[in-house]
Amino acid sequence: MRRVSVLAVAAAAIAISFATGALAQSAKVRGVSKSEIVIGMHTDLSGVAASYGVNSANAMRLRIDEINEQGGIHGRKIRLIVEDNQYQVPRAVQAANKLINRDNIFLMAGALGTPMNNAVLPDQLKAGVPNLFPITAARQMHEPFHKLKFALGATYYDQIRAGIKWMVANKGKQKICTLYQDTDFGKEILEAAQDQTKAMNLPLVETATNKPADTDFTAQIAKLRAANCDLVVLGTIIRDAIVPYGTARKMGWNVDFLGQSANYDQIVAGAPGGATEGLYTMAGTVLPYRDTANPTVVAWMDRYKAKFGNDPNIGAVYGYALMDLVAIALDKAGKDPNVDRFVAALEGINGYRDIFGGPVASFGPNKHFGSNSSFLFQVQKGRFVLIEGPVSYGS
Structure with missing residues (x-):
């Protein structure tokens, strides 16, 4: 009887150990650790649309550096991994596969190009990775409605x-x-x-x-x-x-x-x-010119040029604004973020406006595009x- 009791206790201990491990594994959120949140981006760094891709990626980095220098989001630093899709669909698929399956990103942000996003989205959404504010104004970026698809400006x-x-x-x-x-x-x-x-x-x-x-x-x-x-x-x-x-x-x-x-x-x-x-x-937004920009935007232009050696273009405006909005949602998602909390936080944003004077953006449970207003x-x-x-x- 003594031996049976020992074996039973041992078996119970092993079962508890497996259960604890399973719970720990299920509680783990891809792209989120105690120290960082990993964001992915596939964009054009060397192809026909590199002017958009390079500047938008750099502007996202600028906003991330500002956030990290202030302590990050609830103590976690943001890490951005950028892959070059050369504005080619096959390369976009390859880049996204790396980001999703090897880098285990928490979310994708600022991905460039309509055909590139369309090619990547089915597998990305199946993997449970949100697609946030791609740099394209095509309706497919938020239509048909999907829990993980968000667009920022007017199509x-x-x-x-x-x-x-x-x-x-x-x-x-x-x-x-x-x-x-x-x-x-x-x-x-x-x-x-x-x-x-x-x-x-x-x-x-x-x-x-x-x-x-x-x-x-x-x-x-x-x-x-x-x-x-x-x-x-x-x-x-x-x-x-x-x-x-x-x-x-x-x-x-x-x-x-x-x-x-x-x-x-x-x-x-x-x-x-x-x-x-x-x-x-x-x-869908406003391109600032230095001689008419407000002091906040002029200071942003100076920071951008000091860091990257060139003046920001419209791609930089897109990148900085979208990363700012991502950061707000990450903060609202709380100390223990997961996809559901993050999506709920983003859906709760109402009345956001970027530093450039773009349109007011608001989201909701059934509204995953920021604004349908534009400028002439x-x-x-x-x-x-x-x-x-x-x-x-x-x-």
Whole structure:
């Protein structure tokens, strides 16, 4: 009987040990230790969109350094791991797999590119890794609704609908056309133009398409001009916004053009020879200029340049603002963060506004996008000048 009792006690001890280990394992949160929280980012550091990727990553690092220097979040330092996707889908998948499966990140933030995010998201969400504020304004970043998908600013679709509404109300536009890339991105702009003109009982009188690498837009501009458009909506990005606009002016056609945040880059506003002078562009945030920025933003510009050796661009604005919002949610998630607590904390943020004067962002259990409001700018003397905002097509 004595031996049986000893064996029983030993077996019970082993069972308790396994149970304790299992509980400890189940209580462990990926990407969170006693000393740090690990955040991942796949972005373009060496490809065609590196200007966005490098600057957004650097601005996230700047905000993280500020937080860590103040003691971190509830005593934990934030560690950012950045992988180069070169703006290529296969490399994005490879980078995300490393971040999720080897680095065990807690969340993904600021990932660049619509097709890259779309390719990565199924496995990322299956792994339970939140996708926060990707640097793309595509609707897929928060539609369809998913507990782990959050977007910050107005989508391309929101921006174009708001811009058309403003142009009709304030400039009397009646004959609207669109020039758009024959891509998923361009088709989103087309859909926005179709939906907004239909809502206002106006015709979409003509459309024209281009390939992203096109360099000659003579035929497209001639087609739209023949339709007597009084507003051309652009579903283009940077170079394929500059060239058709310049082509229209060279042909003597001074119709208004309206772009969206993929055109909202100083490269467009500062095109040589004033090639984009007068171009209207919608955007989901505000690009500051040093001579007109408030002291807080000027100080931020100085810190950024001192740390990275160059002036911040719009990508840096995106990166700093999104990392600030991530940090607020991490703080609200408490001393023992997990995905559920973090998501609940983010959903509880109401009335957030970044230092740059962007739109007010609010979230909720059924609302995982910060704002559908955007700003209207016009290129004047080589820079974007705010015309009105924030505006939305629903207001």
